[in-house]
Amino acid sequence: MAAKHITVLATGGTIAGRGARGLGRAYVPGQIGIAEMAAEVRALGIDAELSSVDIAAIGSQDIGWTEWDRLYGYIKAALNDPGVDGIIVTHGTDSAEETALLLDLTLPADTPLVLVGAMRPADAVGSDGMRNFANAVRTASDPAAGGRGVMVVMGDQVFAASDVRKAATSHIDAFRGFPRGPIANVTPASLDWFGPPPRTGEGARFDWPQTLPQVDVLMAYAGMSPCTVDALLQCGATGLVLAGMGAGNAPGPVLDALADAVRGGVPVVRASRVDQGYVDRNLEVDDDARGFVAARSYGPAKARILLQLLIASGITDPLAMQVHFDRR
Secondary structure, three states: OOOEEEEEEEEEOHHHOEOOOEOOOOOEOOOOOHHHHHHHHHHHOOOEEEEEEEEEEEOHHHOOHHHHHHHHHHHHHHHOOOOOOEEEEEOOOOOHHHHHHHHHHHOOOOOOEEEEOOOOOOOEOOOOHHHHHHHHHHHHOOOOOOOOOEEEEEOOEEEEOOOEEEOOOOOOOOEEEOOOOOOEEEEOOEEEEOOOOOOOOOOOOOOOOOOOOOEEEEEOOOOOOOHHHHHHHHOOOOEEEEEEEOOOEOOHHHHHHHHHHHHOOOOEEEEEOOOOOOEOOOOOOOHHHHOOEEOEOOOHHHHHHHHHHHHHOOOOOHHHHHHHHHOO
């Protein structure tokens, strides 16, 4: 069987970081060019042809529309190239779940697209970057990887973009999936899928927007003032995501202020600041009466991405929006 041709697009992050000096923790992200990393993987003997492009060299806390738009353009070019079998994006871990979901919602599901990062820089003791990258190559070049949408490879596991989240600040197994756990286990020498591809032939759910509207996340806490809602609206928010207590709750005056925002044409999604779990409609909060959308399984960061795409697509009716949050 001929080797798969994989396009690798680099954005920086810890996986390309240096400066830890073995035992240190401080480092600078985005210091290693992707061509250098690709050469190391080739030396491992994995049967794949890699071509690489450096898109950015930043920590993912700094990624935004400019980098996303450029990255999307390179991905579309790769998808239109019949010689490309799969795509890998190297990425910082802080916002990997947001980039993964944004791409997952705006790209067809058939060509394997894998985001990969690292929790330790390349020159730290026990660095995980090269192993994760080799695992990403294994995943993107696998014949059964298509039809699964965008995936994230970290810690010898493969996660679907709709499920993945960063759940720890520093462990090499920092990533988790909810409501599903990992969809496969992977090593540089093996790959075991836990089920068949669920999205074969599925197209993009949303067109790529001209830009993303301003949507802000509001953290709920005891004694919170509703003035925080007003401040975000005055700063130009066109949508709001509540990172609520428990199952998406907040003090009564805050919910009242959010309901006023809805009446003023600003969509509001209730998510949870809790690490995982569902936020369902009309439990403690009367979503029908207040015009809110329940985030269901999406955490605040992902709920924000989906809300941005909905607003950019002209979908602002709460019940129409709810259909997209209910969909897996």
